[in-house]
Amino acid sequence: MKLNEATPYLYCTAVIQSTGKVPYAELTAALKKLCEQTVKEPGCILFQVVPLEKERERFALWEIWQDQAAFYAHHEQSYTKEFFKAELDTIEFFESSEKVHL
Numbered sequence: 197m198k199l200n201e202a203t204p205y206l207y208c209t210a211v212i213q214s215t216g217k218v219p220y221a222e223l224t225a226a227l228k229k230l231c232e233q234t235v236k237e238p239g240c241i242l243f244q245v246v247p248l249e250k251e252r253e254r255f256a257l258w259e260i261w262q263d264q265a266a267f268y269a270h271h272e273q274s275y276t277k278e279f280f281k282a283e284l285d286t287i288e289f290f291e292s293s294e295k296v297h298l
Contacts, residue, residue, distance in 0.1 A: 206263060207260055208258075208260075208290070209292075210259075210289060210290045211256055211257075211288045212254070212255045212288065213253065213286050214253035226282070230275065230279050234276070238262075239265065242258060264296060
């Protein structure tokens with residue numbers, strides 16, 4: 197992936213932790229499905245989840261968005277809302293290149 201250095205993309209990094217509501221494999225499958233749906237969104241440059249500590253059921257989430265509008269549009273998608281509503285994970289840490297509200 198090659199990014200245009202002159203474009204002010206929105207970069208986000210999060211550490212997410214399982215809530216324990218479902219087995220690790222089920223959470224991993226749900227995250228994979230969320231990624232597959234999200235990367236098809238206009239304005240999504242990168243949306244990638246990687247495991248950190250399998251024993252602790254922790255993951256890193258890396259996101260790059262064209263702009264804040266794309267980020268907020270992602271949070272309005274029905275599948276994103278459904279994922280958050282299921283409370284399968286919790287956000288332990290979130291940092292972004294611009295101030296955004298989750």
